[in-house]
Amino acid sequence: MSETPMRLERDGGLAVLTIDSPPLNLFDRAMFDALVAAARELAASPPRALLIRAEGRVVSGGVDVHEFHGLTAETGADLWRLLLEPVQTIERLPCPTVFAAHGLTLTAAFELSLACDLIVAGRGATFGLVETVVGLTPSMGGPQRLAERAGSGRARELVMTAELFDAETLERWNVVNRVWDDGEVDARSRELAQRLAAGPTRAHDATKQIVRAWCDGGVGMADEVVPEVSGALFETEDLRTAVAAFIEKGPKHGTVYQGR
The missing domain is CATH 1.10.12 (Lyase 2-enoyl-coa Hydratase; Chain  A, domain 2)
Structure with a gap:
């Protein structure tokens, strides 16, 4: 585990943003702050390509529900404004962006992936927007970006059913771009991102x-x-x-x- 739950490293023209907060890589306040800081650093000094990945058994178990406890309409709106900022920033970077999923990818992590140009995944990866379990709807840009990729009907299905969907299903629905064997995801996603970083x-x-x-x-x-x-x-x-x-x-x- 790194000293912070999310670390940004540079390898020539490639920037690698790694989620690393075991065991579940939950998005809590520390993760939120790290994501905002990383996005601002990337915007200030854009790389030639960005790879977002995660350490551990899962990409993320989602948001730490404690972050929602006691919020009001006003403070809740403030939270979503804070979290939409890095999503929009990463989406607007003037370079290719790749999100690599090797395992369970829930809620905030899934929404973050949808801000990237390409989503690649292992065959064992699963994705879900399960916010309805606490009476929420995904609000880091997920529904609208799913609709953009897969159509409005699929977006409603993913959000309203709160079911988990495997990588190959989401590839058929044009959400995931490429599916590889689980053991190949890290190396192949980095190779792809490096190739994009070396491009025009x-x-x-x-x-x-x-x-x-x-x-x-x-x-x-x-x-x-x-x-x-x-x-x-x-x-x-x-x-x-x-x-x-x-x-x-x-x-x-x-x-x-x-x-x-």
Whole structure:
């Protein structure tokens, strides 16, 4: 276990955010504070890719219910404002983000995964939004981001039934991107994140902006942002270098992208 329940480490262009608060990696006040701090650090100094993972048998058993005891409508709203901030911050990072799930992934951890570009999981991983057991609805952005990925009907199903869903089911529903054997998740997710970190970071950010515009306003809004967002790429070092190398060497030009 680390000194804090969540630690942020850098490996070149890759940032790795690890949840590490055994035995259940519960989201309590200390975890909330660590998540907010990590998100702010990432926003202040964005990496070229982010991997979110967890140590231990589970990714997370969810939120420590003690955090909800005695809250009023006002203090509850303040809590959700606090917790939506890191979700939105991670979602808006100008780089690819990957969430790796190797086991049980409940409530806050599941919602955090939905802020990432890609969710990868082991075959034994299970996911759930089980807030109805204490009379709540998920409020860290989960329902709306599930609806964005899987449709509104599936979002209602996951939330209202409070059932657990395996990784392969969620892959079919377009929530999880890739499913691997359990023992491969850590290595393969890191390999994927490293590969994304070595790519044309500005182009990846442009992709995120275009897809976000589509999510917010459909094809029309996405088309509106393309000229400015994609046009700016012609002034990036990565594009200019890669185009010159392609002309000289062909498709297998082997350009090393710098993220600029």
